[in-house]
Amino acid sequence: xxxLCTLGIVLCLLAPSHGTTPGTVVRVNQEALEYVCQEGRxxxxxxxxxxxxxxxxxxxxxxGGILNIVGIKILDVELPHLSVKLLxxxxxxxxxxxxxxxxxxxxxxxxxSSILLDVRVTRSPRGFPILSITACKxxxxxxxxxxxxxxxxxxxxxxxxxxxxxxxxxxxxxxxSVVLGLNAKLGTLVGxxxxxxxxxxxxxxxxxxxxxxxxxxxxxxxxxxxxxxxxEDSSPALPFSLPPQETASDDSMVNMGLSNELFDHxxxxxxxxxxxxxxxxxxxxxxxxxLTTSMLQPAIPSLAQQYSNDIAxxxxxxxxxxxxxxxxxxxxxxxxxxxIQLAVVTSSSSSKTLCMLGTELSxxxxxxxxxxxxxxxxxxxxxxxxxxVSSSVKEVQVAQLRTIIVSVIEKGFLAHLNAALSVGISLPxxxxxxxxxxxxxxxxxxxxxxxxxxxxx
Numbered sequence: 005x006x007x008l009c010t011l012g013i014v015l016c017l018l019a020p021s022h023g024t025t026p027g028t029v030v031r032v033n034q035e036a037l038e039y040v041c042q043e044g045r046x047x048x049x050x051x052x053x054x055x056x057x058x059x060x061x062x063x064x065x066x067x068g069g070i071l072n073i074v075g076i077k078i079l080d081v082e083l084p085h086l087s088v089k090l091l092x093x094x095x096x097x098x099x100x101x102x103x104x105x106x107x108x109x110x111x112x113x114x115x116x117s118s119i120l121l122d123v124r125v126t127r128s129p130r131g132f133p134i135l136s137i138t139a140c141k142x143x144x145x146x147x148x149x150x151x152x153x154x155x156x157x158x159x160x161x162x163x164x165x166x167x168x169x170x171x172x173x174x175x176x177x178x179x180x181s182v183v184l185g186l187n188a189k190l191g192t193l194v195g196x197x198x199x200x201x202x203x204x205x206x207x208x209x210x211x212x213x214x215x216x217x218x219x220x221x222x223x224x225x226x227x228x229x230x231x232x233x234x235x236e237d238s239s240p241a242l243p244f245s246l247p248p249q250e251t252a253s254d255d256s257m258v259n260m261g262l263s264n265e266l267f268d269h270x271x272x273x274x275x276x277x278x279x280x281x282x283x284x285x286x287x288x289x290x291x292x293x294x295l296t297t298s299m300l301q302p303a304i305p306s307l308a309q310q311y312s313n314d315i316a317x318x319x320x321x322x323x324x325x326x327x328x329x330x331x332x333x334x335x336x337x338x339x340x341x342x343x344i345q346l347a348v349v350t351s352s353s354s355s356k357t358l359c360m361l362g363t364e365l366s367x368x369x370x371x372x373x374x375x376x377x378x379x380x381x382x383x384x385x386x387x388x389x390x391x392x393v394s395s396s397v398k399e400v401q402v403a404q405l406r407t408i409i410v411s412v413i414e415k416g417f418l419a420h421l422n423a424a425l426s427v428g429i430s431l432p433x434x435x436x437x438x439x440x441x442x443x444x445x446x447x448x449x450x451x452x453x454x455x456x457x458x459x460x461x
Contacts, residue, residue, distance in 0.1 A: 027223075031261070045086055048083065055170075055175065074109050096122070097122050118142070121137065123137060127210075199274065203276075224432055264331045286316055295318075298314045303402075319412060322343050338366075344361040362390070363409070438459070
């Protein structure tokens with residue numbers, strides 16, 4: 005497939021459907037379009053080389069039936085000029101000049117040509133990107149007719165007109181068909197990205213792109229699904245856009261703005277799927293946590309009278325409240341409020357609850373970017389808020405218990421969180437187009453990924 009059509013893919017990168025609209029903006033800069041355009045040169049040449057020129061059969065002319073030119077074939081095409089231009093609020097204009105070398109059974113022909121092709125990007129009702137050709141103009145220069153290497157100038161004007169008529173018609177058809185043929189492939193761009201076994205993420209175009217003379221802004225949405233159903237979120241969708249290019253990082257081919265709301269939905273999907281819930285400790289010491297009644301005695305003195313033997317204590321961590329993500333300039337934080345149930349393991353199949361704890365954790369959110377996704381991890385920051393929600397024991401020393409719980413959180417719960425988050429957030433992208441040299445910036449209300457492009461052959 006003609007790689008110039010990757011231009012169409014870049015313009016459409018991906019696209020959430022109406023109803024679920026965590027904000028994502030992909031800004032494709034002029035440099036990216038030029039790169040993709042030049043990468044498409046071999047495929048454009050292949051398309052032009054495939055043009056067929058019918059046999060020339062003159063009638064009522066000097067040489068009459070003798071001068072039948074058969075086997076007319078394009079031997080070679082050169083593209084000395086190939087460029088792409090943004091048409092504000094309209095689309096993209098591809099322009100190129102070409103040089104044809106054509107041969108018939110007894111003659112050779114050389115001519116120059118140029119094409120202007122206007123491409124528009126729209127969306128289907130289901131959020132699929134659609135390419136359409138709004139205009140195509142082909143211009144041909146004078147045709148040199150060579151016999152034995154000598155130019156016959158205008159001696160064979162009817163033959164020249166024959167070749168001109170064919171090429172003027174078929175050049176636009178050839179290039180346009182390659183571009184429009186890409187529409188059959190564009191549906192694969194709106195693919196499903198797995199978060200975990202219960203949740204998925206799918207991008208889609210929300211509306212037609214915003215086009216300036218320097219870049220194209222694609223307003224994308226991300227539809228999160230949980231167990232095959234749209235993720236329910238009562239909070240209203242907020243509008244999101246990248247700042248003007250003069251205030252954004254504009255030395256990369258592509259800038260992607262990922263709103264605070266997108267991260268909210270990512271954490272909400274994981275939370276509702278139960279990915280953050282975990283059982284720690286107990287007889288097996290799961291989650292790298294080993295906790296016993298004797299270790300809890302400084303916080304719960306009555307355990308010394310209740311349990312003469314040292315017995316394993318299990319912790320059940322449950323995150324029922326929605327995580328809150330906050331982006332500020334240069335940093336991002338995650339606030340979660342899990343409940344922790346402490347229970348003495350009396351046998352392999354039973355336990356006795358000691359107390360139920362409410363916690364509030366402020367976590368620093370670390371974001372790294374790979375060629376395909378944003379990698380997410382967390383670390384504890386600040387003090388841990390802790391309160392006793394209910395208790396079956398006489399007295400709980402909260403200050404002493406906080407020290408123990410913080411150790412459990414650091415050893416077991418944070419490791420579990422980071423394992424759940426290791427799936428990352430898939431970036432909108434197309435097959436064969438690789439993001440290279442990516443970096444990420446954190447701003448008030450959003451993260452911005454800046455990268456260049458590399459077409460993978």
